Amino acid sequence: MSLSDHVSPAHTIVILTGAGISKESGLQTFRDPDGIWAKHRIEDVATPKAFARDPEAVLGFYNIRRAQMGDPEIRPNAAHKALGMLERFWPGGVLLVTQNIDDLHARGGSRNLIHMHGELMKTRCNECGHLVEGIGDIETDMVCAACDAAGTLRPHVVWFGEIPLEMKAIEAALGRCGLFVSIGTSGNVYPAAGFVQQARRHGAYAVELNLEESLGVSLFQEGRYGPATEIVPAFVDELRALAEG
Numbered sequence: 192m193s194l195s196d197h198v199s200p201a202h203t204i205v206i207l208t209g210a211g212i213s214k215e216s217g218l219q220t221f222r223d224p225d226g227i228w229a230k231h232r233i234e235d236v237a238t239p240k241a242f243a244r245d246p247e248a249v250l251g252f253y254n255i256r257r258a259q260m261g262d263p264e265i266r267p268n269a270a271h272k273a274l275g276m277l278e279r280f281w282p283g284g285v286l287l288v289t290q291n292i293d294d295l296h297a298r299g300g301s302r303n304l305i306h307m308h309g310e311l312m313k314t315r316c317n318e319c320g321h322l323v324e325g326i327g328d329i330e331t332d333m334v335c336a337a338c339d340a341a342g343t344l345r346p347h348v349v350w351f352g353e354i355p356l357e358m359k360a361i362e363a364a365l366g367r368c369g370l371f372v373s374i375g376t377s378g379n380v381y382p383a384a385g386f387v388q389q390a391r392r393h394g395a396y397a398v399e400l401n402l403e404e405s406l407g408v409s410l411f412q413e414g415r416y417g418p419a420t421e422i423v424p425a426f427v428d429e430l431r432a433l434a435e436g
């Protein structure tokens with residue numbers, strides 16, 4: 192079975208990305224041996240309960256990661272840029288759904304983009320939902336500019352136990368795509384890990400691009416394995432050849 196037997200330029204593509212695509216830009220993944228969850232406990236820094244119990248610890252964890260995004264060395268890599276290009280030439284349309292909270296896809300040129308786990312570079316009021324952009328630290332005594340509540344500002348990210356964003360739009364796209372591609376995600380976290388099954392139920396062809404086989408490898412018809420900066424541009428080149436007939 193090969194891509195060209197199953198995918199035509201008229202097909203819509205849905206791409207799911209995870210931390211692996213940003214690894215070669217200098218950002219840690221979560222579950223690799225040197226990953227973020229090897230150094231921090233999820234229940235200490237990434238749940239609503241943790242924020243209620245110890246807001247300083249939670250904000251501190253995300254403030255370090257926000258500051259890191261200001262580092263000029265952290266920039267979109269060849270994989271982010273290839274997906275930005277794909278959106279411009281693929282006739283059937285491309286929706287990129289990322290679990291990543293960094294802004295490297297947008298900076299890499301992707302526009303039809305859903306941040307299902309939120310965006311690190313935005314701040315939200317837990318009380319009224321007011322959203323602001325900004326790279327600075329969030330402190331526990333800050334006051335919301337919209338509702339005047341104090342101590343309610345938090346990063347605009349989805350914590351464990353919260354519902355991912357824009358699920359209706361994602362599910363609609365999974366229901367009509369002809370190709371589903373999963374890139375740089377270990378397949379540990381739902382609902383994203385279940386997208387491949389949803390897409391295939393509606394007849395999509397499914398391809399995994401990752402450093403190694405993910406937990407859900409058997410759910411994909413094809414897999415390409417290696418560093419994202421190599422395998423993603425090569426895959427996008429294959430799609431370009433298909434688009435050009």
Ligand code: APR
Pocket residue numbers: 208209210211212214215220221222223226290291308374375376377378379380400401402403405417418419420
């Ligand atoms: N190129 C491609 N893939 C890579 C690379 C690389 N250079 N480096 C690592 N990977 C792969 C790993 O092999 C692994 O399968 O990326 C995957 C990263 O998996 P996780 O660390 O589990 O990250 P992710 O799947 O995005 O996590 C999902 O979990 O904690 C939450 O909210 C967090 O959005 C995150 C979610």
